[in-house]
Each structure stands twice: as C-alpha cells, then as structure tokens.
Amino acid sequence: MTGGELENIQQAHRNGQLAGNGPFTKKCHQWLQRQSGAASVLLTHSCTAALELAALLLDLRPGDEVILPSYTFVSTANAFVLRGATPVFVDIRPDTFNLDENLVESAITDRTRAIVPVHYAGVACAMERICRIAARHGLRVVEDAAQGAMAFYQGRALGSLGDVGAYSFHETKNLISGEGGCVLVNDPLLASKAEIIWEKGTDRGRYFQGLVDKYTWQMPGSSFLPGEIVAAFLEAQLEKAEEITRERLLSWEYYHQRLEAAEKAGFLRRPMIPEDCSHNAHMYQVLLAEGTDRPALIAALAAQGIHAVFHYVPLHTSPGGRAYGRAVGALPVTNAVAERVLRLPLWIGIGQANQDRVVETLISLLKK
Numbered sequence: 400m401t402g403g404e405l406e407n408i409q410q411a412h413r414n415g416q417l418a419g420n421g422p423f424t425k426k427c428h429q430w431l432q433r434q435s436g437a438a439s440v441l442l443t444h445s446c447t448a449a450l451e452l453a454a455l456l457l458d459l460r461p462g463d464e465v466i467l468p469s470y471t472f473v474s475t476a477n478a479f480v481l482r483g484a485t486p487v488f489v490d491i492r493p494d495t496f497n498l499d500e501n502l503v504e505s506a507i508t509d510r511t512r513a514i515v516p517v518h519y520a521g522v523a524c525a526m527e528r529i530c531r532i533a534a535r536h537g538l539r540v541v542e543d544a545a546q547g548a549m550a551f552y553q554g555r556a557l558g559s560l561g562d563v564g565a566y567s568f569h570e571t572k573n574l575i576s577g578e579g580g581c582v583l584v585n586d587p588l589l590a591s592k593a594e595i596i597w598e599k600g601t602d603r604g605r606y607f608q609g610l611v612d613k614y615t616w617q618m619p620g621s622s623f624l625p626g627e628i629v630a631a632f633l634e635a636q637l638e639k640a641e642e643i644t645r646e647r648l649l650s651w652e653y654y655h656q657r658l659e660a661a662e663k664a665g666f667l668r669r670p671m672i673p674e675d676c677s678h679n680a681h682m683y684q685v686l687l688a689e690g691t692d693r694p695a696l697i698a699a700l701a702a703q704g705i706h707a708v709f710h711y712v713p714l715h716t717s718p719g720g721r722a723y724g725r726a727v728g729a730l731p732v733t734n735a736v737a738e739r740v741l742r743l744p745l746w747i748g749i750g751q752a753n754q755d756r757v758v759e760t761l762i763s764l765l766k767k
Contacts, residue, residue: 401643403635411631419624423631427581430637434549435556437564437583439590441597442633444625446545446567446580450478452623453541453563453582455596456589457513459484466506467515467543468498469715469726470733475517475543476714476724484512486724488715490732491519494671496740499732500525504532506727511536516561517543521573521681522672523552526560539563544583548574549644550679558583563593568633573647573681574640576633579625596620646747647680653751654683654743657758666765667741680745684710687739691765696741699764705757706744713737 411423424442431440443449459465461483467475469488476486489506492499496519503514514533516524533540540561544550547557548566558564563586568579584593594604600620605611636643655669662669668686672678687693693709700707713733714720743757
C-alpha cells in the first residue's frame with residue numbers, strides 16, 4: 400500500500416456512493432487518460448472484463464478468428480471465445496516472448512477480424528509492424544497490456560497503440576486495486592459505443608449529461624464497472640505510479656547486474672529489452688539452460704524460503720485451447736520457453752539483501 404488507500408476508502412464512504420462511476424472512478428479515468436493518451440478510458444472490475452468489453456466493442460461473431468499468442472493467460476483467449484470467435488495461436492519471439500510479428504501475416508484468413516498482441520512482462524510487442532499488418536488487411540488491434548501499465552513503446556504508452564487496449568490492476572500487478580482493470584479506447588469513433596456497453600448496453604451516460612430525458616437499452620452490454628471502494632484504492636496507487644515504477648526498476652536492474660556472470664557461464668539467459676521499449680519492471684524472469692530440472696530447482700528454492708515460479712501453460716496444449724482454438728504450426732518457441740522460464744521474487748521493498756540471497760542461492764543450486 401502507498402499510504403493513501405484507507406483514507407480514500409473512508410472518503411468514498413463519506414461521499415455516500417459505493418456503486419461504480421463515482422468521484423474516485425472519474426479521477427482514475429482522468430489520470431489514466433492523461434497518462435496513456437487514449438481517447439477514452441473506462442475502469443472495469445478486471446482486465447478479463449476489459450478484454451470481454453473489447454470483444455463486444457468489435458462486434459465479433461461466431462466463425463470470426465482472432466490471432467494471439469498461445470503463451471498468455473487464459474483471459475486473452477476466453478474474451479473472444481465467449482463471442483464465438485476462434486483464437487488462432489501464433490508462436491512467440493525467442494527474445495521477448497511476445498507475439499512474433501513475422502508470423503502474423505501468414506495466420507490471416509478471410510475470417511480474421513483482429514490481432515491481439517500481449518505485452519509480456521511489460522515489454523512492448525513490435526507494434527509498428529503489427530499495426531501496419533492490421534491496416535493492410537483491415538483488421539482491428541486489441542492490446543492485452545495486462546502487465547503493461549507505465550510501460551512504453553517508442554515513447555507511447557502500452558495500451559494506446561492499437562484500436563483498444565486493456566490494463567490489469569490485479570494484486571499481482573505493479574499498480575493494484577485487488578481485482579480491477581480498465582479498457583483504453585483509442586479509436587474516437589468507438590468511444591461512445593464503449594461507454595454504452597460499459598453501462599450495461601444503455602445510454603445512461605448521455606442521460607447524466609442531459610442529452611436525453613431517459614436512458615434505455617441500446618445494444619448488448621454488461622455490468623463492467625468496479626465499485627467505488629476499488630476505485631478509491633486504485634486512485635491512491637495511481638498517484639504514486641511513477642514512484643512505484645522507479646523502485647521496481649531499481650530492483651530489476653540489480654537482479655540484471657547480479658545475474659550477468661550466471662548468464663556468461665551459460666546457466667541462464669537474462670531478460671532482453673529491445674531499444675524502442677521502456678519496460679515497467681513488472682517481473683524479472685530468466686530462461687534456464689536446456690536440460691535444467693525446473694521443478695526440482697523450484698522445490699529447492701522453496702526449501703530455502705525463496706518463492707520462484709514458472710508462468711503460463713501454453714493455451715494450444717490445454718483442453719480448452721484444443722477445443723476452441725487452433726495453432727498455426729508447431730509453436731516450438733512457445734513450447735521451449737514454457738518449459739524453461741523462471742520468475743524470481745520482485746516487489747516494492749524487496750531490498751538488495753534479499754535479492755543477493757535469491758541470486759546466490761539460485762546460482763549455487765544451478766552449479767549442482
């Protein structure tokens with residue numbers, strides 16, 4: 400916690416409005432819109448909900464296809480499967496673990512409607528190339544920037560580069576509200592439609608602006624708003640966003656420095672950040688050398704009180720992925736990365752002493 404969360408929650412209670420879209424919600428909208436440069440920002444009760452709103456906004460139908468990486472959280476695919484669309488899984492890049500932009504065009508069919516790049520670890524996909532491909536084929540781009548708040552590509556905020564973007568404020572992210580997220584609408588022509596979907600498919604927003612004398616059902620929508628207490632907590636986090644990011648980057652850089660020798664010795668590979676990306680230190684992950692027994696390593700670290708974890712099980716290998724989607728090719732990079740990634744502990748205030756213990760323990764175990 401940054402220190403302002405409980406005071407904000409008390410203020411929300413004093414305001415007498417605990418339902419969504421109150422004063423703290425509006426403050427969050429203003430901050431996020433200012434920081435991202437998006438045409439419109441709407442808080443949601445999760446990033447999953449933000450992606451589901453995006454799928455409604457694009458009016459996806461059964462039979463449509465959406466291109467995305469298999470190496471991602473299930474919500475990236477679920478949002479589109481719920482609309483009847485088919486996720487088409489494409490392999491990832493070996494350096495950033497992001498959607499491989501060189502493979503996207505070969506996955507496009509006459510049923511493709513959108514490309515969904517996922518900014519893994521807050522490191523941007525090659526958005527310039529992806530957006531050019533989308534424009535050439537008349538496709539929409541939905542950025543899954545769940546891990547991307549306060550990260551940038553060529554100076555522009557992640558989530559603001561495609562037609563629609565989505566952030567997560569889940570408690571595992573850099574900026575948190577427990578559960579929570581937001582949708583960023585970058586195409587101004589979609590902004591009013593997004594607000595109607597966000598307001599359960601009604602023109603309630605226009606009613607409160609005095610543009611209509613009553614609000615009514617306009618199109619399919621849902622209850623995407625978080626409660627005002629969630630927004631109050633988040634607002635305190637956003638006010639300290641630069642400080643939070645700065646501290647995380649210091650810890651990230653310390654890991655990077657301490658693990659340089661281990662990389663040169665061939666035990667692991669450190670994260671790779673392209674020059675046009677400014678990341679947010681969402682996580683520090685290493686790619687273990689081939690043949691490393693990752694389960695045994697995780698167990699040995701746990702025995703020393705160090706909580707290191709792997710990440711996604713590739714969606715194309717899951718029962719849901721096989722039932723509802725299809726893969727383009729064998730996805731060898733995805734399969735290899737999923738078996739070898741290890742995430743090290745990283746949080747505000749971890750401190751260099753703890754990081755030293757993590758690194759020394761890890762290297763000692765890898766040498767064995």
